[in-house]
Amino acid sequence: MTPNSAASFYLISGVLFILALRGLSSPETSRQGNVFGILGMVLAIVVTFLFVDILSSSFILTICALVIGGSIGTIIALRISMTAMPQLVAGFHSLVGLAAVLVALSAFYSPETFEIGTLNNIKKISLVEMSIGASIGAITFTGSVIAFLKLQGLMSGAPITFKGQHFINLLIGIGIISLIIYNTINQSNYIFWLLIISSFLIGICLIIPIGGADMPVVISMLNSYSGWAAAGIGFTLENTALIITGALVGSSGAILSYIMCKGMNRSFFSVILGGFGETNSTLQKNKDKKPVKSGNAEDAAFLMKNASSVIIVPGYGMAVAQAQHVLREMADSLKKNGVKVSYAVHPVAGRMPGHMNVLLAEANVPYDEVFEQENINSDFASTDVAFVIGANDVTNPVAKTDPQSPIYGMPILDVEKSKSVLFVKRSLSPGYAGVDNELFYRDNTLMLFADAKKMTEEIVKNLK
Amino acid sequence: MEIDPFIFRLSIFVLSIFVGYYVVWSVTPSLHTPLMSVTNAISSVIIVGAIIAVSDLSSEVSFNLSNTFGLIATALAAINIFGGFLVTQRMLQMYKKRKKEKLK
Numbered sequence: 001m002t003p004n005s006a007a008s009f010y011l012i013s014g015v016l017f018i019l020a021l022r023g024l025s026s027p028e029t030s031r032q033g034n035v036f037g038i039l040g041m042v043l044a045i046v047v048t049f050l051f052v053d054i055l056s057s058s059f060i061l062t063i064c065a066l067v068i069g070g071s072i073g074t075i076i077a078l079r080i081s082m083t084a085m086p087q088l089v090a091g092f093h094s095l096v097g098l099a100a101v102l103v104a105l106s107a108f109y110s111p112e113t114f115e116i117g118t119l120n121n122i123k124k125i126s127l128v129e130m131s132i133g134a135s136i137g138a139i140t141f142t143g144s145v146i147a148f149l150k151l152q153g154l155m156s157g158a159p160i161t162f163k164g165q166h167f168i169n170l171l172i173g174i175g176i177i178s179l180i181i182y183n184t185i186n187q188s189n190y191i192f193w194l195l196i197i198s199s200f201l202i203g204i205c206l207i208i209p210i211g212g213a214d215m216p217v218v219i220s221m222l223n224s225y226s227g228w229a230a231a232g233i234g235f236t237l238e239n240t241a242l243i244i245t246g247a248l249v250g251s252s253g254a255i256l257s258y259i260m261c262k263g264m265n266r267s268f269f270s271v272i273l274g275g276f277g278e279t280n281s282t283l284q285k286n287k288d289k290k291p292v293k294s295g296n297a298e299d300a301a302f303l304m305k306n307a308s309s310v311i312i313v314p315g316y317g318m319a320v321a322q323a324q325h326v327l328r329e330m331a332d333s334l335k336k337n338g339v340k341v342s343y344a345v346h347p348v349a350g351r352m353p354g355h356m357n358v359l360l361a362e363a364n365v366p367y368d369e370v371f372e373q374e375n376i377n378s379d380f381a382s383t384d385v386a387f388v389i390g391a392n393d394v395t396n397p398v399a400k401t402d403p404q405s406p407i408y409g410m411p412i413l414d415v416e417k418s419k420s421v422l423f424v425k426r427s428l429s430p431g432y433a434g435v436d437n438e439l440f441y442r443d444n445t446l447m448l449f450a451d452a453k454k455m456t457e458e459i460v461k462n463l464k
Numbered sequence: 465m466e467i468d469p470f471i472f473r474l475s476i477f478v479l480s481i482f483v484g485y486y487v488v489w490s491v492t493p494s495l496h497t498p499l500m501s502v503t504n505a506i507s508s509v510i511i512v513g514a515i516i517a518v519s520d521l522s523s524e525v526s527f528n529l530s531n532t533f534g535l536i537a538t539a540l541a542a543i544n545i546f547g548g549f550l551v552t553q554r555m556l557q558m559y560k561k562r563k564k565e566k567l568k
Contacts, residue, residue, distance in 0.1 A: 017509075018483055021502070022490070024498060025490045027559040030495060031553070037505060040509075041508075041545055045515070048515045058518045062538055073550070074550060076551075077550035077554065078550065088547075099541045099544075103513035103517060106517035109530040110520065110528065113520045219500070223503060234477075242512060245509050247478075249484075250481065251485045252499060252500075253503070255489060345494075352500065353496035354493060354496025358497045361555070367494060367559045
């Protein structure tokens with residue numbers, strides 16, 4: 001295959017990837033979008049095999065690598081539970097990062113194969129491109145590994161901070177830039193490896209100070225990095241499909257980070273600088289004990305059965321308790337009783353963008369009953385019962401009233417406007433932000449102290 | 465003077481960022497998780513580079529560093545491609561509309 005026809009096919013595969021993302025604009029077209037993505041990938045791989053005049057021995061080895069990797073990927077994809085989606089995505093990002101580093105190293109050691117010069121005499125521009133690609137790839141790799149460990153619970157979600165942290169990060173950052181410049185002028189194996197190792201290091205340093213609550217931002221950010229790494233390598237390989245994809249993924253991750261930051265009313269920089277998610281609940285301890293109304297499943301069932309409309313507000317606590325299936329059963333029983341049921345999802349409910357929607361979809365909740373915050377917030381005022389399960393900070397009215405509060409300005413669900421509020425929660429403890437929720441003490445709030453799943457099961461029994 | 469091909473690639477890159485910006489904003493928020501898994505799958509098109517890295521391997525020349533890296537990268541990217549597209553498919557299959565008839 002000639003380079004020109006190969007390049008044209010790569011362009012087509014780039015366009016197919018754009019269509020894959022375009023399909024996600026609605027659930028109806030999304031499955032078709034995924035097919036476009038798969039087609040684009042198959043096309044890119046087949047064209048590469050035809051283009052490189054691959055020798056038979058290496059062809060067999062490559063196919064073996066593809067089959068081994070493909071089987072592992074297939075098994076993981078079929079077995080993973082939807083609750084574990086965030087760590088799966090973090091793990092996958094780390095693989096893209098590592099693959100980018102390895103491809104950059106291959107190009108560095110045999111530039112002839114990639115037609116970017118000869119050994120120890122690579123084109124300057126290619127050196128810059130592959131250094132940037134390798135460096136971002138390395139950051140993506142170690143950063144995603146740390147994010148994976150935190151999300152999987154293998155490492156504490158609490159931020160790890162120490163004195164002079166930002167200064168050290170800054171030094172490594174400057175070091176990386178100097179190494180890239182030096183390597184461009186005096187190409188050297190050692191410098192290239194040193195560059196990769198320092199990038200691995202800064203990847204770790206960047207993610208350890210970020211707390212569990214900020215994980216949705218971190219995953220989106222690493223998503224973006226993996227894109228920029230791919231684009232960097234795309235420039236080195238002069239491959240259009242890779243450049244287009246890298247740009248798409250890079251901007252997609254950046255937009256998601258922005259949406260997540262806005263959902264938490266945090267600036268991107270404060271997330272990156274880390275330290276959030278520390279338990280500063282000591283602040284709340286000397287508060288006076290205020291009266292709280294608590295109820296049981298029977299009360300809750302009675303209230304909801306006699307309501308004309310119920311809005312369910314799920315949070316990550318619901319996912320932890322695996323209560324989504326029984327929650328849907330509860331909604332079904334309510335609907336049989338003629339109650340209008342809808343779900344309100346906050347942008348940062350869950351551990352990654354859109355996580356709650358997937359969990360509800362898995363429990364067979366129809367997606368047209370699930371609403372985003374801006375579409376449902378005005379409905380709370382005309383709703384009889386708001387059923388809050390596993391959510392806390394995203395319902396706290398303090399975000400609107402108290403400028404001193406750390407969550408002030410965060411967009412919240414206007415749960416307090418509904419006639420009565422049911423709160424399923426284990427205790428009165430504050431949420432991630434360490435802020436007491438004044439909603440607990442209101443007259444129209446009924447606290448249901450129990451595990452989310454058990455309580456919902458009880459309610460279902462009482463509804464029958 | 466002739467224009468450096470680098471400039472053309474840069475143009476594609478910059479325009480693609482803009483395409484990405486508008487396409488991603490039109491993605492419905494309820495599909496943000498599948499968006500992340502599918503972007504992850506498509507960024508594994510980096511496998512193209514990995515395949516090229518293995519391509520010069522012949523039986524006479526011994527396995528060099530570059531081939532080794534290429535092979536590992538191929539396997540890693542393959543995990544992502546299969547895993548990413550499949551898990552996206554699995555998720556998208558779950559998104560159903562409200563049914564008119566009684567739920568089973």
